[in-house]
Amino acid sequence: MDPMLIKLAFGGLAVLGCIGLIFGIGLGLAAHKFAVEINPKIEEVKEVLAGAQ
Amino acid sequence: MKKANFYSGLLALLLGVLLLSGCETEHRFIKKVSFKGGNQIVVVFAGPVDQRWAENRDNYAVYEKPDPDILLSITEVQLSQDRRTVTLTFEDELNQDQPHIVSMRQIMSEGRSLGTAIVTAKKLYFGHLFSILIGAMIIHNFVFTKYLGLCVFFGTSQKKSTAVGMGITFTIVMVASAMMSWFLYQFVLKPFRLDFLQIIVFIGLVSLSVQAVDTILRKINPVLFKAFGVYLVLVIANCIILAVPLILADNEYNAMESLMLAVGAGTGFLIALFLMSSVREKLEIANVPPTYRGLPIAFVVAGLFALAFMGFSGMSIF
Numbered sequence: 554m555d556p557m558l559i560k561l562a563f564g565g566l567a568v569l570g571c572i573g574l575i576f577g578i579g580l581g582l583a584a585h586k587f588a589v590e591i592n593p594k595i596e597e598v599k600e601v602l603a604g605a606q
Numbered sequence: 607m608k609k610a611n612f613y614s615g616l617l618a619l620l621l622g623v624l625l626l627s628g629c630e631t632e633h634r635f636i637k638k639v640s641f642k643g644g645n646q647i648v649v650v651f652a653g654p655v656d657q658r659w660a661e662n663r664d665n666y667a668v669y670e671k672p673d674p675d676i677l678l679s680i681t682e683v684q685l686s687q688d689r690r691t692v693t694l695t696f697e698d699e700l701n702q703d704q705p706h707i708v709s710m711r712q713i714m715s716e717g718r719s720l721g722t723a724i725v726t727a728k729k730l731y732f733g734h735l736f737s738i739l740i741g742a743m744i745i746h747n748f749v750f751t752k753y754l755g756l757c758v759f760f761g762t763s764q765k766k767s768t769a770v771g772m773g774i775t776f777t778i779v780m781v782a783s784a785m786m787s788w789f790l791y792q793f794v795l796k797p798f799r800l801d802f803l804q805i806i807v808f809i810g811l812v813s814l815s816v817q818a819v820d821t822i823l824r825k826i827n828p829v830l831f832k833a834f835g836v837y838l839v840l841v842i843a844n845c846i847i848l849a850v851p852l853i854l855a856d857n858e859y860n861a862m863e864s865l866m867l868a869v870g871a872g873t874g875f876l877i878a879l880f881l882m883s884s885v886r887e888k889l890e891i892a893n894v895p896p897t898y899r900g901l902p903i904a905f906v907v908a909g910l911f912a913l914a915f916m917g918f919s920g921m922s923i924f
Contacts (some may be wrong), residue, residue: 565800569807572794576814583818587825 633723635715639708640727645696647708647727651715654689659714661685666694667709670701671726678706702729703922735866737922738859742870748846749878750908750915755846759878760904762837769883770876772837775819777872779841780850783808783815784868787851788861801855808851816842846871881911 638650647668659665661683668678682695700706706727713720728734748754762772787808795801820838823831831838841847850871854864885907894903 561799564798565803568794568798568800569803572790572807573810576810580814580817580821583821587821589824589828 633725635713635720636723636725639725641700641702641706641729642693644699647694647696647700647706649692649694649708649710649725651690651692651713653715655685655692656714656716657685657689659712660689660692665711667711668694668696669707670704671707672704674707735862738863739866739870742867743874743877744915745918745921747874747878747915747918748849748871749875750912751919752849753912754849755844755875756908758840758844759875759882759908760901761840763879763882763904764886766880766883766887768837769879771833772840773872773876773879775834775837776841776844776847776875777869779812779815779819779838780847780872780875781865781868782819783812783847784850784854784864785861786815787811788854788859788864791851791855804852804855805848808848811851812847813842846875878911882908 635652636649637652638648640648642648663680663683666680666683668680669676670678678700679697680694681697684693684695685691686693694708707724708727709722709724711722713723742748746752749756749759758772758776763769790807790811791801791804795804795807816838820831823834823838850868854867857863859867882904886904889903889907898906
């Protein structure tokens, strides 16, 4: 294989990995900061119901 | 209150930076490049240039931005009295809808070489932006002339209220993801020569912006979030939102042009949804043959709209 292509492939992996990591952390922080409290009873009631629909 | 002031100030600063970055010329010695008449380009320099350099026709190469290999033939080069303005006259009429690249070899000013300058001649900048906006909105409407985003278009155009909600959500997500993809394309993908991966990156960006809008809106404005409901997630499945980043990467748009394209595409989709939902609300009470009820007649209506929008084709603004 051409070493240029291998370099490009690993470079691409690194760059896309970094982008994904940054965005993942960003989304995680956003989800933490804008968290909405959901009443746990809603889930429990849903469990008990028949749930055909 | 204070916080709102802060955010609006930040927004104004951002817009200012974007506008300035769009207006600058690309070389420090060249003040202005503009079209004049039908077949002339005027270049204004910051200082006097040498007459021998300026009047040599071989120092200039001019081409339309999309076709770099077709050089336009220059018939005459005129230097003004104060040696600051050069007027290039061309053999043929210039197609002023396309930006023209003017490349000047080794500019000589008072015996010193100032390097090669490659600058772009465009029509009036704001007119250019406006024509991109109106073009994406009406003349090349993504739904009616490019047949993109049809599944969401037919799925959410049954009622006016859902159609407008979908259109607005779509525009917001579109602008956010288009600006991010412009940034990533210009400053990450192109420098690393990874532009062949643009589709994968853009898909990721679209889902990122949808997820971010979903999370933030859920907390900040639960009423609006309820109103958007399932449409927010449906935006991911829309191909207009992927087409816009690809178009702006293809045309090498700058930040302002990308913003205009995104806003135009979003409002164009909103207009299409609104028109379609108004007609479909009326169709509910119309006497449609049973085989045509529902989706088939909607396709017929969409075809008629597409025909009507063909009337705009070929128009140009400014």
